[in-house]
Amino acid sequence: MAKIPNIIVIGGGLAGLSAVIKIAEMGGHVDLFSIVPVKRSHSVCAQGGINAAKNLKGEGDSTWIHTDDTVYGGDFLANQPPVKAMCDMAPAIIDLLDRMGVTFNRTPEGLLDFRRFGGTLFNRTAFAGATTGQQLLYALDEQVRRYEAEGKVQKYEGWEFLSAVLDGQRICRGICAMDLRTMQVRTFAADAIIVCTGGIGAIFGKSTNSVVCTGSAQSALYQQGVYYANGEFIQVHPTSIPGEDKLRLMSESARGEGGRVWVPKKPGDKREAKSIPENERFYFLEEWYPKYGNLVPRDVATRAIHKVVYQDGLGVDGQPMVYLDLTHIDRKILDKKLEGILEIYEKFVGEDPRDVPMKIFPGMHYTMGGLWVDFNQQTNVQGIYAAGECDYSIHGANRLGANSLLSCIYAGFISGPHAVKYAKSLADAKSNGHFEAEKKRQEEINVRLMSNQGNENPFRLWRELGDTMTKNATVIRYNKNLKETDAKLVELLERYRHVNLSDRSQWANTSFVFARQLYNMLQLARVIAQGAGMRDESRGAHYKPDFPERDDKNWLKTTKASFAPDADEPKFEFEPVDTSLIPPRPRRYDAAA
């Protein structure tokens, strides 16, 4: 009998669990690693829905239009074949989730209901209240639990990925990971690994991401030779709720259900929002973009809010805030379709958005960039696959709302079977020495960090990192500031060498684990800052006032960063974008379009 393929999946969000399901179904065995119990992964935070051109509203929607919206929304930076493959697979993915028991909202006939999201003119987004990500993750988690009960999946929850184990031919043979309780470092063998470690929000300090979204795993792999692509493309979500500990997302579905964004026409207007008459309100998105209105893509909405606040000085109370207003919509409809997110606002702000317009502001939300993968989701290192937010494919220069859940599941469904196929053809390694060597390398890093003498607190360094990156590498970018940012990152890396842990315990030491992640965050931040500095154009989420136009002649290409160990910094190369399906055209959402 042929041997059973053994695949390691790192990360148990939508992408990871999707891969696990496919591998287990194909008869493979999975070791599933996750920092948190997989049911607590960041995918739970996704709110609004998942796109699929089911065309159940008689609008003439099709998977081809979905493909076009996605490519156009991404400002033509995405390779088009995988986008098309994803959009073609989407209706079947929705059906599968439906069969798994996801509590999607229904029409009176008992069919799936769909709503409209940004960057499209079609009702294409299936949703389960305003907690779609949670419902999707649970459905997959339940199926994986079933495979776990059958012995096909072994979970390692409470483990942190440290590095890949590469053999002499630079073929991946497994991983090195750390038990977050015992702090023990161990290696695990596998025929292939699939990295599904999500976003990188922590690099920007406060974001809409969960605590585990540090990008540490991606960075570790980048430092081991995996390409990191399009790192400079960072999505800032137009509507988040500023908080002390994080920025909480206010889903695009609030606008999909009719929410309107506005500011008082009079700067610093002190009146209560509700008492300001209609003709003294400035619905700037509707005015500037009459066709798409409040549902322009995220990058467009974010820049519009920045303009109205910082250039026009019209922020609510003179603060960096605008209104997102749902109060004109019937309470019952709001409760049925948006309860989950309204509850978040109510709980964390203490006001009822059914009565009072919400105060919101853009917040770092998503990375379009990530580990470079081919159309089978394999990275440039043999045996290492990547799927989900941590991979760079699909979204180009800007992601459309409700495409992320879809891209996670799609990438899981592609990477899983390909990893199995690869595993079956893999020849054994010539020796096993690289496991011991990698373990030793990681243990040495631990010993050095644990015994370090200095005066730097890792959490304070992190705050400086977040402040710098948010200020200079998000909505509006200037080359001078990006250069300063990279210099600051070099300074932080230098100061990192003097990190002194207040906690030197060898048991569940969270400061220690965080300090390890911080190093990787700093290295990856340089990829983002330098990549942004190089790209002298404006495309999707990447906006430079000094280069306000998209420049297809020079910049219709994928940025690929690789780590140069000797220089201890990224080096860059570029590759052409596959635009074989849809010729690039100008991206305009205003009336002229």
Add this chain to the structure above:
Amino acid sequence: MANNKTVLLKIKRQNDPGSSPYWEEFELPWKPGMNVISCFMDIAANPVNRQGKMSTAITYDSNCLEEVCGSCAMRINGKAKMACSALVDQLDQPITIEPFSKFPVVRDLAVDRSVLFENLKKVKAWVPIDGSYDLGPGPKLSPETQEEAYPYSRCISCTCCMEACPQFNGSTGFVGAATIGQVRLFNMHPTGAMLKRERLTALMGDGGIHECGYAQNCVEVCPKDIPLTRAISDVGRQVMWQAIGDLFRK
């Protein structure tokens, strides 16, 4: 504006599962919009206790910080709560923070709640689909059925209901309300119902649904307002009918 306003926290800490717990106080500068998590973050950035002595960052579970991942459950002023949605301005001070008492402590406020995930395995809390390949759409469901099911599908596995339940303890082995809520959910789904019999059987033996003493604490502490007592009475009825049926089949 009061510039010197502070927040006083009293935290029950424990270095590892084998050592004894101790209390430590922290006094932090007040800021608008603080929650218990942001207090922990401030402590991590400056781990000095109220006595001015160098201490360590607090170990606690957290992830999403928007009350949907279920990680950061703990006892705050004596009540089972999520730390992320515990707003400082709404809490009496000193804010007393303890780990859950019904679960083994890992360190400080982090506890091991894997028992819930094991319970979910026992009751087969999943829909038994044939495979992940394309088999067309799922069964039609009325909007009413969706609206009834949806609240149960929002359970975040925080285990607040289990912490608050007087019957959830070592001697009863009670599965707890969260698991019963999931049985209610999956028995409601047309395909999920194909495992109804096995689910109900799992709730019949030791630690099963009959251990519930109807204290109703579960529904009171549930951060997601899941109708847990209704689930318990519905599932209780299902268990009873199955047991009676079994009696006649013998």
